[in-house]
Amino acid sequence: MTGHIYRDVTLEQHVRLFRGAMGAEFLFMDDNARPHHANIVDECLQSEDITCMNWPAYSLDLNPLEHGWDMLGRQIAAVNPLPPIYRNF
Numbered sequence: 001m002t003g004h005i006y007r008d009v010t011l012e013q014h015v016r017l018f019r020g021a022m023g024a025e026f027l028f029m030d031d032n033a034r035p036h037h038a039n040i041v042d043e044c045l046q047s048e049d050i051t052c053m054n055w056p057a058y059s060l061d062l063n064p065l066e067h068g069w070d071m072l073g074r075q076i077a078a079v080n081p082l083p084p085i086y087r088n089f
Contacts, residue, residue, distance in 0.1 A: 003038025011044050019050055029053040029064075 019026045028050050030036045045052060 001033075001035045003035045003040045006035045006038070007041050007044045011041065011048075011050075015050065016048050019048065027051055027053050029055060031055055 015028060019028070028045070029052070032055055035041070
């Protein structure tokens with residue numbers, strides 16, 4: 001993916017519309033992938049007045065998807081506990 005594709009597909013077709021629906025409290029979060037921080041992407045975000053969250057490189061603690069999977073796993077385990085034979089794995 002290039003910065004141009006990221007801007008054209010992700011930012012202009014999805015993020016910009018979602019920001020419009022969310023209003024002024026919208027805070028955009030992406031990772032530190034090179035295309036996400038190309039000059040053309042930064043210019044697009046500034047022109048659309050989209051605020052970005054600072055994201056440290058390789059930080060799993062700030063990855064909401066990892067927390068979501070953990071929550072889902074705990075809820076499934078609470079409803080369907082493993083039989084005793086599988087608990088030590």
